[in-house]
Amino acid sequence: MSKAANTRLNILHKAFELIYTKGYQTTSIDEIIATTQVTKGAFYYHFKTKDEMGVAIIEEILKPTMQENFIKPTKTAQNPVEDFYNMISYLLLEDPFLQVKYGCPVGNLTQEMTPWNNKFSEALAELVDLWKTTIINSIENGKESGLIRKDVVGEQVAFFILSGYWGIRNFGKLQNDNSSYLVYLKELKSYLNGLK
Amino acid sequence: MSKAANTRLNILHKAFELIYTKGYQTTSIDEIIATTQVTKGAFYYHFKTKDEMGVAIIEEILKPTMQENFIKPTKTAQNPVEDFYNMISYLLLEDPFLQVKYGCPVGNLTQEMTPWNNKFSEALAELVDLWKTTIINSIENGKESGLIRKDVVGEQVAFFILSGYWGIRNFGKLQNDNSSYLVYLKELKSYLNGLK
DNA sequence: GCTTTTTCATACTAATTAGTATTTTTTATG
DNA sequence: CATAAAAAATACTAATTAGTATGAAAAAGC
Numbered sequence: 001m002s003k004a005a006n007t008r009l010n011i012l013h014k015a016f017e018l019i020y021t022k023g024y025q026t027t028s029i030d031e032i033i034a035t036t037q038v039t040k041g042a043f044y045y046h047f048k049t050k051d052e053m054g055v056a057i058i059e060e061i062l063k064p065t066m067q068e069n070f071i072k073p074t075k076t077a078q079n080p081v082e083d084f085y086n087m088i089s090y091l092l093l094e095d096p097f098l099q100v101k102y103g104c105p106v107g108n109l110t111q112e113m114t115p116w117n118n119k120f121s122e123a124l125a126e127l128v129d130l131w132k133t134t135i136i137n138s139i140e141n142g143k144e145s146g147l148i149r150k151d152v153v154g155e156q157v158a159f160f161i162l163s164g165y166w167g168i169r170n171f172g173k174l175q176n177d178n179s180s181y182l183v184y185l186k187e188l189k190s191y192l193n194g195l196k
Numbered sequence: 197m198s199k200a201a202n203t204r205l206n207i208l209h210k211a212f213e214l215i216y217t218k219g220y221q222t223t224s225i226d227e228i229i230a231t232t233q234v235t236k237g238a239f240y241y242h243f244k245t246k247d248e249m250g251v252a253i254i255e256e257i258l259k260p261t262m263q264e265n266f267i268k269p270t271k272t273a274q275n276p277v278e279d280f281y282n283m284i285s286y287l288l289l290e291d292p293f294l295q296v297k298y299g300c301p302v303g304n305l306t307q308e309m310t311p312w313n314n315k316f317s318e319a320l321a322e323l324v325d326l327w328k329t330t331i332i333n334s335i336e337n338g339k340e341s342g343l344i345r346k347d348v349v350g351e352q353v354a355f356f357i358l359s360g361y362w363g364i365r366n367f368g369k370l371q372n373d374n375s376s377y378l379v380y381l382k383e384l385k386s387y388l389n390g391l392k
Numbered sequence: 393g394c395t396t397t398t399t400c401a402t403a404c405t406a407a408t409t410a411g412t413a414t415t416t417t418t419t420a421t422g
Numbered sequence: 423c424a425t426a427a428a429a430a431a432t433a434c435t436a437a438t439t440a441g442t443a444t445g446a447a448a449a450a451g452c
Contacts (some may be wrong), residue, residue: 002419002428003418003419003429004419004428004429007429008428017384019303022312023221023308023312023396025221025222028219028408028409028410028412029409029411030408030409030410030428038429038430039430039431040411040430040432040433040434041414041415041416041431041432042429042431043428043430043432044412044435045408045428045429048411049410049411050410073225075227083267101310102311103307107307107363107366110370111299111303111304111308111366111367111369112219112273112307112308114297114369114370114372115297115298115369115372116218121370121372124370125370125371128370141412153382153383154385155379156379156380156382156383156386157383159364159367159379159380159383160360160380160383160384160387160422161442162363162367163359163360163361163362163363163366163367163380164356164357164359164360164363165206165360165363165369166359166362166363166366167303167358167359167360167362167363167364167366168355168359168363169358170306170307170362170363171301171324171355171358171359171362172319173306173307173310173311174306174310174320174324175321175322176310176317180355181350182350183355184352184355184356184359186349186352187349187352187353187356188353188356190352191356191387191390193241194387194390198449199448199449200399200400200401200449203399203400224438224439224440225439225440226438226439226440234400235399235400235401235402236400236401236402236403236441236442237399237401237402237445238399238400238401238446239400240440240441240442241398241399241400242399244414245440246440246441277428306435
């Protein structure tokens with residue numbers, strides 16, 4: 001990787017971490033360049049505006065991460081019900097990057113930037129749609145293989161699961177401990193079993 | 197109501213509307229006093245800081261509203277399953293103040309202010325706990341009257357319902373139309389029926 | 393009516409913000 | 423090596439921010 005591409009990625013990564021923990025609006029460019037040890041000239045060489053950087057984070061950091069962690073695994077998936085539970089459980093309890101008190105990066109950005117910034121909205125909507133579609137496909141597969149009831153509606157379940165995930169992430173932020181996660185996961189398991 | 201108390205409430209109401217639509221951090225005091233037609237002197241007479249005003253909004257605007265709309269109605273509740281559905285459905289589709297594109301005021305504030313502002317966290321946690329407890333009580337009543345299965349765990353269901361609500365509100369913001377609400381509500385009904 | 397306290401108005405400050413203008417250094421290319 | 427282009431460094435600006443200092447008007451108490 002060229003040195004220039006490296007500084008660019010460095011900015012994106014560090015900025016993402018700051019934004020994840022502090023929020024987008026309250027993370028200043030001065031703060032970003034201070035933690036990246038990059039000057040303002042370099043920053044604005046790579047990004048025309050702060051918002052352009054924000055969208056780049058979504059497309060170049062969040063999207064690939066999601067592809068890798070959520071989309072790819074379902075290709076080799078066997079049992080949708082178990083897979084969904086494991087996916088959510090992993091994200092809530094085990095993912096090494098995500099922290100209870102900071103919530104879900106995608107959820108945070110969605111909450112903060114929509115409906116005021118169209119570029120953000122579009123980039124985030126694309127992400128979420130990708131995830132949603134993956135879940136729907138998984139459910140359809142499950143219906144064909146007989147692991148899921150035929151009358152289950154994939155889109156409904158997808159919205160239900162993802163909404164619950166975003167919501168409980170917000171509860172986690174509020175309470176700053178994962179006890180709510182544990183309670184939630186029990187009910188999620190019960191709900192998912194109802195799809196069989 | 198005295199004139200002073202009136203200006204105070206006026207500030208709280210207008211500020212709340214601005215914060216609901218724009219977010220807390222991006223709503224400036226200058227903007228608040230401009231829309232309220234109140235001077236900075238008056239503002240800082242009533243509130244020592246912006247954050248103090250923010251907490252006052254939670255306690256003096258959001259809390260009473262929630263009491264009136266969520267807590268009170270359950271006193272005369274008959275069927276928990278139907279009541280939950282109607283409550284969420286009303287909030288999503290019919291409440292005259294709430295708008296799809298602006299999400300849930302409590303959810304928004306939680307997302308934006310936790311875990312960085314303890315005062316906000318505490319005030320919000322109190323609110324949410326109130327709502328949660330109400331749901332749990334309602335479920336216990338339902339279990340006694342035989343409308344809900346005995347093996348249903350109230351706390352789990354409460355978290356599940358509230359999480360879903362917060363989450364789908366975020367979806368609404370993202371898409372800026374209520375189509376996701378409609379899909380979500382169908383699955384919610386299906387889930388709630390499973391509690392019978 | 394006079395005084396005190398409450399309530400509000402005006403003008404300011406110091407810090408922070410995103411972004412720019414300009415120059416310098418580094419890298420690529422012939 | 424020479425030159426051009428890419429990448430980065432420095433110093434600045436104009437606007438916005440929360441909050442303050444100080445004084446004036448309104449209301450309350452006697």
